[in-house]
Amino acid sequence: MSANILILFLLSLFLLRPTLSLSSDPSPPTVYEILPKFGLPQGLLPSNVVSYTLQDDGLFTVELSSECYVEFDYLVYYEKTVTGKISIGSISNLKGIQVKRFLFWFDVDEIRVDLPPSDSIYFQVGIINKKLDVGQFETVHSCRDNGLSESGCGSWTRVLQLPTPTNEVQMLITE
Numbered sequence: 220m221s222a223n224i225l226i227l228f229l230l231s232l233f234l235l236r237p238t239l240s241l242s243s244d245p246s247p248p249t250v251y252e253i254l255p256k257f258g259l260p261q262g263l264l265p266s267n268v269v270s271y272t273l274q275d276d277g278l279f280t281v282e283l284s285s286e287c288y289v290e291f292d293y294l295v296y297y298e299k300t301v302t303g304k305i306s307i308g309s310i311s312n313l314k315g316i317q318v319k320r321f322l323f324w325f326d327v328d329e330i331r332v333d334l335p336p337s338d339s340i341y342f343q344v345g346i347i348n349k350k351l352d353v354g355q356f357e358t359v360h361s362c363r364d365n366g367l368s369e370s371g372c373g374s375w376t377r378v379l380q381l382p383t384p385t386n387e388v389q390m391l392i393t394e
Contacts (some may be wrong), residue, residue, distance in 0.1 A: 250281055251359055258308045258332055260340065260353055265289050265297055265362035277304045281315075287362030291355050294319040295327075297362065308334045318344060 250271040251261040267284040281301040289295050301315035309331035316327040329343035332353065340353040 253305075257305050258334060258336060259305075259310065259330070260332075260356035262356040262358045262360055263310075263330065264301070264359070266359050267362055273305070277306050279303060279305055283362075285364060287364055289360045289362050291360075292351055296324065308332050318342065320344075 248256075250264060250268050253271075253273065254261045254263060264281060265283065265287055267287060269282050269284050271279060271281045273279045279302065283297055283299050283301070286299050287297050289297070296317040296319070298315040298317075301313070303310045303313040303315075309329065311329045313327055313329055317324045318327055319325075325344045327342050327344055329341075331341050331343075333339060336353075338353055339350050340356060342349045342351065
């Protein structure tokens, strides 16, 4: 009889073991899951995030595996550490993200979206507030380790290239 009880006990332990492991605490949400909880698109950060901390007051630190570049409407540079304060619909006191405009790099100070959500996202760069289509930030983008891009090289080509002749110019030459 005691052997049957022992077998029954061991069998019940074996059957309960998977249930116990399934009921353990779930893994903490990723930073890509946290952003939408604040009404922000998950693609604001590149794919190489390795860790983040978020305090109760909204202050956060995001660590990337390395600094990198992502091409949106503009080329964006991410330092290895990005910090700021997140709240519903915005990230303020932002450090560690820059955007390239023409030949210059500018710090992004704040990112915000409309509440209720719309198709726009706003980037505060100094005194300039730039409105962009939020769709380009809906998915997480892979990053590059350098700022050379086809659009960057293409812009040099456009600067150095002579304008194409038009019919008016040819007409002026022949007259």
